Amino acid sequence: MDELFALHWNGQPFILFSPPHLIALMCVVLACLWILGPGRRLSPTAGRIWRYTLAGILAINEIAYNVWFWVHGLWSIQYMLPLHLCMLFTWLSVIMLLTRSYRxxxxxxxxxxxxxxxxxxxxxxxxxxxxxxxxxxSFISHGGIVLAALSMITLEGYRPTWRSVGLVIVGANLYMVAVGVVNWLLGSNYLFLAHKPYTPSLLDLLGPWPFYIIWMEVLGIITILILYLPFAIIDLRQRSPIIASKR
Structure with missing residues (x-):
């Protein structure tokens, strides 16, 4: 059992898109399909239990992550502050699930x-x-972030708007500037603004520093627009009868 938490891992190394990776991805996809499908029929009480349970899992998982780094002498403010997007949104998702914060x-x-x-x-x-x-x-944390946002859509009826798109684009850029200042002060690499991660990632396809940061910005905006597309289609369909009647 101790080897499962060991710093020096002698087991099967992680291989990108290997069968274990694909199985983990499938588990996340199935969980998302459940909350978008049968999960819509949860009663208010069951929905509240789901939100609180997911918040608890995310919080405990993130605390365990920090404890693991601390026990092995790896915890540092240069690496473990919740400033990377996913570390930040793990905690923000916990708050969102508990308080139902639309913002x-x-x-x-x-x-x-x-x-x-x-x-x-x-x-x-x-x-x-x-x-x-x-x-x-890693998969509990990142899968949980996706599940948390989808849960607010299905259980609370939340949805983003075009105003949300503009707010997020401006907010993300301000956040990136603030994190850049933190990196300069601490000698850290939050948001990978100082250099690319050492493991394979999408950033490897975006050119050298600092050009990959520009492409990160472009891809971020494209991702936001893609994520808004389902709601844009819904809005278009809802307006189409009105447009047709005017003709």
Whole structure:
């Protein structure tokens, strides 16, 4: 059992899109399909239990993550402050689930899901393959971020608007500037603004520093627009009868 939490992992290393990775991705997809489908029929009481349970899982999982780094002498303010998108939105998702905050939802839907999907596809977990703690922790955390935002849509009837799109784009850029200042003061690499992660990621396709940061900005905006597309289609369909009647 101790080896599952060991710093030096001698088991199967994590391999991108290997069968264990694909199985983990499928589990996340199935959970999302459940909350978007049968989960819509949860009673208010059951929905509240779901929100609180998911918040508890996310919080405990993130605390365990920090404890693991602390026990192995790896915890530092240069790496473990909740400033990376997914670390930040783990805690914001907990608050959102407990308080039903719509303002947090606006950012969690776009920035949380956008960042978590990339982390699910290209996890930054080094050699730690399943069944090591770090592998489970990563997929629980990032899958939970996606589930949290989708839960607010199905259980609370929340949805983003075009105003949300503009708010998130401006807010994300202000946040990136603030984190850049933190990186300069601490010598850290939050949001990977100083250099790319050492494990394979989408950033490897975006050119050298600092040009990949510009492409990160472009891809971020594209991701936001793609995530808003289902709601844009709904709005268009709702307006189409009115447009047709005017003709």
């Amino acid at each position: 947090i939802f606006e950012f969690a839907y776009f920035m949380g899901i956008g960042g978590a999907i990339q982390a699910l596809l290209t996890p930054d977990i080094g050699v730690y393959g399943f069944p090591h703690f770090r592998a489970f922790q």
